[in-house]
Amino acid sequence: MTERKGPILFRPYTAFSGMRKAFEMGNAKVLATVKDAGLRGRGGAGFPTAMKWKFALDDISKDHQDYSKDRFIICNADEGEPGTFKDRVLLEEQLGLLLEGMLIAGYTIRASTGIIFLRGEYNYMWDQIKGTILRWRAEGMLGENLDGKGFDFDIHIRMGAGAYVCGEETALIESMEGYRGEPRNRPPFPVNAGFNKRPTVVNNVETLCQLPHILNEGADWFKKIGTEESTGSKLLSISGDCSKPGVYEVPFGVTIQAVLELAGAVGIKAVQVGGASGICLSAHEFDRTICFEDVPTGGSIIIFNTTRNMREVLVNFLGFFMEESCGQCTPCRYGTECLLDGILQLSRGECSDEYLSELLDLSDSMAIASKCGLGQSVANPFRSIIERFRGEIYHG
Ligand SMILES: Cc1cc2nc3c(=O)[nH]c(=O)nc-3n(C[C@H](O)[C@H](O)[C@H](O)COP(=O)(O)O)c2cc1C
Ligand code: SF4
Structure with missing residues (x-):
């Protein structure tokens, strides 16, 4: 062991x-x-x-x-x-x-x-x-x-x-x-x-x-371990562009930067916290902390260096949600498909900036109208990746 x-x-x-x-x-x-x-x-x-x-x-x-x-x-x-x-x-x-x-x-x-x-x-x-x-x-x-x-x-x-x-x-x-x-x-x-x-x-x-x-x-x-609202420790599963991926136990309240150092990650442009259903942070936010008051996570930390294309990351997450949606409710079943299709159209230059705004609105509606956490959380990666890496969505 x-x-x-x-x-x-x-x-x-x-x-x-x-x-x-x-x-x-x-x-x-x-x-x-x-x-x-x-x-x-x-x-x-x-x-x-x-x-x-x-x-x-x-x-x-x-x-x-x-x-x-x-x-x-x-x-x-x-x-x-x-x-x-x-x-x-x-x-x-x-x-x-x-x-x-x-x-x-x-x-x-x-x-x-x-x-x-x-x-x-x-x-x-x-x-x-x-x-x-x-x-x-x-x-x-x-x-x-x-x-x-x-x-x-x-x-x-x-x-x-x-x-x-x-x-x-x-x-x-x-x-x-x-x-x-x-x-x-x-x-x-x-x-x-x-x-x-x-x-x-x-x-x-x-x-x-x-x-x-x-x-x-x-x-x-x-x-005594952790923060006021997030007591104790958290296990993190760290993967992606780093030299020491693995499982780490950290006190709640640790910064993203400290996590990157633990995992031997340098030259990083984005960190996806909480898996496909979590949010994406960019380099100027690495002083944010892992805890329920700031950036919560079930444990998944995925690290992306500057060679990664964030549109491909988003397409990958959306494909995952589309595949895994149980199909019971329309906002999730149809919404995930529309979001994926929309991003692919945008990347081919077939759609306008206004359409991207409509897709963002759609993801917000999915967060409200979906029946379970799967459909409700699609907006997390969608909005956070687009807001931080909009340029790559068009020209990645
Ligand atoms: C799509 C989806 C997948 C989930 N997968 C897991 C999982 O693999 N393990 C888990 O503990 N909770 C998962 N959850 C959360 C569970 O519904 C539940 O909140 C959790 O097991 C409660 O345990 P806790 O209170 O100890 O965190 C998932 C939720 C959603 C919406
Ligand atoms: S939100 Fe949940 S219940 Fe609705 S289709 Fe998606 S996975 Fe099924």
Whole structure:
């Protein structure tokens, strides 16, 4: 294993200590600690983790009274965002931390089942994950009455089949139920009616891996790392024009420039933060910081040097969205196609500047009218690349 350094996820850790700590504290205190730590989801949107858990815990639908048997914690290991590969590293190298994080989350929301939704391309990890689950069962770390007070919990694996949209939590749940992976209308939200219509929390791999450390070291320790609204650390998957691509753990609040230096990147003209659905920054903005208050990211950082053509980058992203749109709603299904077609026409000199303004308006409408985050986020790369590299869109 490559030696990895970082303030939280790759520090030395005693197996099962977070889980034992949770049982000592009881679920109300665990919830309060995670809330106090300010943990926010690492999957991209940054939703406060404790708040999501509380919604599921508090679900009062009369159908859900027998709650201990009917709640689910799902680990989102679909990792489909272009340029993101940090969850793969956690799954390969910190699997114990992840399973323990799932157990802690399950204990807190009173779930009896955890499910890892594993990206289709990660099926080579199946044996390793399954083997660890079986060992934990044999050692009594999964199964019945884990806390001595009646808490039962087990973990299963479900394979994804390679669609980007299945990383969206409601499409993921549809897929797990055996349907086409298409996003659902909300409400109801998964915390009230998720998998099998039961209260379900979906958390990212990295979010879950933070939990054992938070319980062991305490909320104050966690809050000292990062910024006021983005506490803790973030894993970045860094790729593109740099000499040291890879997965890095950084405290929130780090500048783009510092990230470029870590990765050995020089002569850089653009950085795409957050993958295809994120925003593009140009060189004069490299003092901006990675955090929810400034530039948020699920972890993907793609670096472009001066030899890259940003129109080709945009065409590539739009082609990706067109391919991955589930086609359920018109703004996304037709909008992605119009944007791609428009950029190609502009590059051939077949369209006017006014038409480009119309395309920008269209992307804004897609952000408002699309049903899920896929269609809603197309405007991020579209607007940010055009605003910063307009010249290349015409003459690239
Ligand atoms: C198109 C699309 C793809 C997504 N893919 C992922 C993914 O691969 N992994 C992930 O954790 N979240 C992904 N999300 C976000 C999830 O819907 C969800 O917000 C997240 O898993 C919640 O976990 P967190 O609160 O721990 O961040 C995606 C969202 C969209 C709209
Ligand atoms: S926004 Fe796109 S991916 Fe999402 S539901 Fe609509 S068509 Fe499907």
